[in-house]
Amino acid sequence: xxxxxxxxSTEQLAVLLGQPSLRLYDxxxxxxxxxxDSRDPYLVVSGRKxxxxxxxxxxxxxxxxxxxxxxxxxxxxxxxxxxxxESAFGRHGLDASKTIVLxxxxxxxxxxxxxxxxxxxxxxxxxxxxGLDKWKAExxxxxxxxxxxxxxxxxxxxxxxxxxxxxxAVLARINDPSTAIVNxxxxxxxxxxxxxxxxxxxxxxxSVNVPAATLVIAADKTLTALADAExxxxxxxxxxxxxxxxxxxxxISATIDLFLLAQLGYDKLTLYDGSMGEWAGDSELPIETG
Numbered sequence: 001x002x003x004x005x006x007x008x009s010t011e012q013l014a015v016l017l018g019q020p021s022l023r024l025y026d027x028x029x030x031x032x033x034x035x036x037d038s039r040d041p042y043l044v045v046s047g048r049k050x051x052x053x054x055x056x057x058x059x060x061x062x063x064x065x066x067x068x069x070x071x072x073x074x075x076x077x078x079x080x081x082x083x084x085x086e087s088a089f090g091r092h093g094l095d096a097s098k099t100i101v102l103x104x105x106x107x108x109x110x111x112x113x114x115x116x117x118x119x120x121x122x123x124x125x126x127x128x129x130x131g132l133d134k135w136k137a138e139x140x141x142x143x144x145x146x147x148x149x150x151x152x153x154x155x156x157x158x159x160x161x162x163x164x165x166x167x168x169a170v171l172a173r174i175n176d177p178s179t180a181i182v183n184x185x186x187x188x189x190x191x192x193x194x195x196x197x198x199x200x201x202x203x204x205x206x207s208v209n210v211p212a213a214t215l216v217i218a219a220d221k222t223l224t225a226l227a228d229a230e231x232x233x234x235x236x237x238x239x240x241x242x243x244x245x246x247x248x249x250x251x252i253s254a255t256i257d258l259f260l261l262a263q264l265g266y267d268k269l270t271l272y273d274g275s276m277g278e279w280a281g282d283s284e285l286p287i288e289t290g
Contacts, residue, residue: 005124005126006115006124006125006126006127006259006262006263007126007127007129007223007263008101008126008127008128008129009128009129010128010129010130010134010135010138010140013056013101013128013135014140016099016101017056017057017058017141018057018058019099021098021099022058022098022099022101023060023093023094023095023098023099023100023101023150024056024058024059024060024101024103025059025060025061025062025092025094025100025101025102025103025114026047026051026055026056026059026060026061026062026103026104026105026132026147027047027062027064027102027103027104027110027111027113027114028047028050028051028061028104028105028106028110028132029044029045029046029047029063029064029065029104029110030044030045030046030047030106031043031044031045032045039074040074040076041197041198041249041277042076042197044065044076044077046063046065046066047061047063047104047105047110048061048063050105051147052144052145052146053144054132054136054142054143054144055132055142055143055144055147056103056132056135056140056141056142056143057141057142057143058143058148059103059147059148060092060093060147060148060149060150061147062092062114064077064110064113064114065077067088067091068080068084068085068088068114068117070084075250075274075277075278076250076277077113077250077251077252077273078251078273078274079117079120079164079251079273082121082157082159085117085121085155085157086155086156086157087155089118089153089155090152090153090154090155091152092149092150092152093149093150093151093152093153094118094123094150094153094155095150095153095155096122096123096124096155099126100118100123100124100125100126101125101126101127101128102114102115102125102126102127102128103127103128103131103132103135104131104132105131105132105133106131106133106221107131107216107221107253107256108127108128108129108130108131108216108221108223108256108259109212109252109253109255109256110252111127111128111131112127112255112256112258112259113251113252113255115127115255115259116163116255116258116259116271119160119163120159120160120163120164121157121158121159121160122157122158122159122160123157123158127259129222129223130220130221130222131221133220133221134220134221134222137220162270163269163270163271164270164271164272164273165245165270165271165272165273166272166273166274167272167274167278167279167282167285169272170204170245170247170272170279171285171286173243173245174204174205174206174286175205175206176243178241178242178243179242179243179244179245180208180236180237180238180239180242180243180244180245181204181206181207181208181244181245181247182207182208182209182210182233182236182238182244182245182246182247182254182257183203183204183207183208183209183210183211183247183248184210184211184212184246184247184248184253184254184256184257185203185209185211185212185248185249185253185276186211186213187209187211189201189203189249189276190203190207190209190211191203191289191290192287192288192289192290196276196280197249198249198276198277198279198280198281199276199280199281200280200281200283200287201280201287201289202280202287202288202289203287203288203289204247204272204279204286204287204288205286205287205288206288207247207288208236208237208238209236210232210233210236210238210257212248212253212254212256212257213253214232215229215232215256215257215260216256223256223259223260224260226260226263226264229260229261229263229264230264233261233264238261240264240265240266240267242268243268243270244261244266244268244269244270245270245271245272246258246261246269246270246271246272247271247272247275247276247279248275248276249275249276249277250275250276250277251271251272251273251274251275251277254271254272254275255271258271
């Protein structure tokens with residue numbers, strides 16, 4: 001593992017609780033079915049309610065769609081300008097000199113999304129393996145009520161280039177032998193066998209399929225072993241010499257693929273932020289099924 005501090009176990013986090021150097025954040029969001037007449041593929045519901053019902057002691061709550069996404073587009077969860085993120089992370093006391101730990105409920109993808117965003121801003125964080133699900137399964141301490149508030153900071157980003165690309169950049173990379181485009185959605189959606197809530201069924205032409213769900217152990221929601229992850233990527237032709245573009249439905253679950261690729265030492269990684277939420281709805285963009 002090239003970045004061993006990017007993943008933290010429940011045992012390691014339990015030792016850190018209460019230490020002034022810790023900045024702990026619940027990143028949970030829920031996706032619920034949208035009404036039939038809605039233009040949106042799903043309803044985005046903040047995890048604030050479940051946070052207040054029970055969270056890891058001392059944690060703050062980060063609302064991805066509410067504070068940390070671009071409000072100028074109808075697409076969900078799009079990466080906003082650095083100035084917006086500097087202000088939002090500063091309000092929540094995020095301090096790059098501290099130990100930053102991110103977790104979520106149900107899936108680690110909400111935490112890995114924030115991990116990827118922070119990494120693009122020059123800040124390294126850790127993700128709790130198994131999230132709150134594993135913490136609760138081990139009968140560890142919880143607290144209820146509103147979030148803890150860390151002292152506000154003057155958060156200053158140091159943006160790193162290449163972490164996010166748009167549809168035109170993806171289009172230009174189709175059929176490029178030096179590029180691997182990886183779809184993190186399930187195989188039925190990759191092949192276009194089921195209707196897509198994003199629009200046209202199918203995938204970006206030439207993309208391969210490494211579903212995020214196959215990189216997680218269902219029993220405890222922890223990430224699969226690195227050797228298993230590497231085998232899954234290699235089987236799809238995703239090798240270290242390739243420029244790797246990951247995508248999914250809304251730029252969230254693909255960050256699980258990116259997280260594991262980073263741990264494996266892949267260093268030419270990027271996220272198509274609009275993902276199928278944008279691609280499938282644009283009839284001018286090519287799509288592939290089968």
